[in-house]
Amino acid sequence: MNSIGTRTKNMLLVHDDIGKAKPSTRKLPSENFAYGKADYQDVEGAGDVMSNWKFHDQSSKNKPDRDFKKLNKMGLKHKACNARDTYKFRQQNDARMKEAKAGVGKRTTLPPSEFTYGMPCRPSTPIRDVMGNFFGEMAESEIKYKYHHTKTNFRKTDMVQEANKHTAKSKIAHDFIKSKGKEDETQAKLFSGSQDLFKINRFKKVAPRYKKDPRAHHA
Numbered sequence: 110m111n112s113i114g115t116r117t118k119n120m121l122l123v124h125d126d127i128g129k130a131k132p133s134t135r136k137l138p139s140e141n142f143a144y145g146k147a148d149y150q151d152v153e154g155a156g157d158v159m160s161n162w163k164f165h166d167q168s169s170k171n172k173p174d175r176d177f178k179k180l181n182k183m184g185l186k187h188k189a190c191n192a193r194d195t196y197k198f199r200q201q202n203d204a205r206m207k208e209a210k211a212g213v214g215k216r217t218t219l220p221p222s223e224f225t226y227g228m229p230c231r232p233s234t235p236i237r238d239v240m241g242n243f244f245g246e247m248a249e250s251e252i253k254y255k256y257h258h259t260k261t262n263f264r265k266t267d268m269v270q271e272a273n274k275h276t277a278k279s280k281i282a283h284d285f286i287k288s289k290g291k292e293d294e295t296q297a298k299l300f301s302g303s304q305d306l307f308k309i310n311r312f313k314k315v316a317p318r319y320k321k322d323p324r325a326h327h328a
Contacts, residue, residue, distance in 0.1 A: 117134070118134040118135075119134065120134050172205060173205045173207070173208050174205070175203065175204065175206070176204040176205055176206045179204040180198075180199055180202065180203075180204050183198070183204065184198045184199075
């Protein structure tokens with residue numbers, strides 16, 4: 110082993126020998142030492158728990174709170190008028206609040222013997238009706254009845270009257286669409302030449318001053 114490793118405990122100065130691990134500079138326990146947390150074994154096993162029953166010890170009731178209102182009245186009777194005398198008086202005397210006794214004069218009434226406690230269970234699924242398509246046939250009959258009822262109560266005249274009624278907004282939209290259609294028809298006639306251009310009434314019968322010579326032609 111390196112001589113430096115035997116004299117120093119600095120891990121940086123210790124060198125390992127060829128083919129061997131670096132020697133430790135710390136004092137380690139013996140080879141029989143077990144690292145880690147030891148398993149804790151309970152004194153009572155499963156057999157002891159099953160065979161022996163330990164009864165519950167009823168816990169003692171807590172003392173009620175101190176009645177400071179009563180203590181102050183008692184202190185005044187004993188001439189404890191300042192903070193120091195009141196403190197000494199409370200160290201030597203004590204008064205507790207009275208606990209209200211529950212259940213005095215009240216009788217608990219239980220439901221009859223045939224009463225069932227808890228939430229009722231869901232009724233069983235009718236497997237015979239499911240396999241026999243009873244629910245499908247029932248739904249089909251309901252739809253047919255709705256169709257028949259709608260067909261018999263349908264009145265066409267009422268539908269037409271309702272369709273002719275317009276609100277203020279729908280009437281404006283309807284009139285705009287009609288006027289737009291008339292404008293399109295007028296423009297189509299103008300472009301096709303079947304109708305003269307727009308003129309004021311007093312100028313419709315006025316002839317043009319310039320008459321084009323039919324014999325004239327472009328050079």
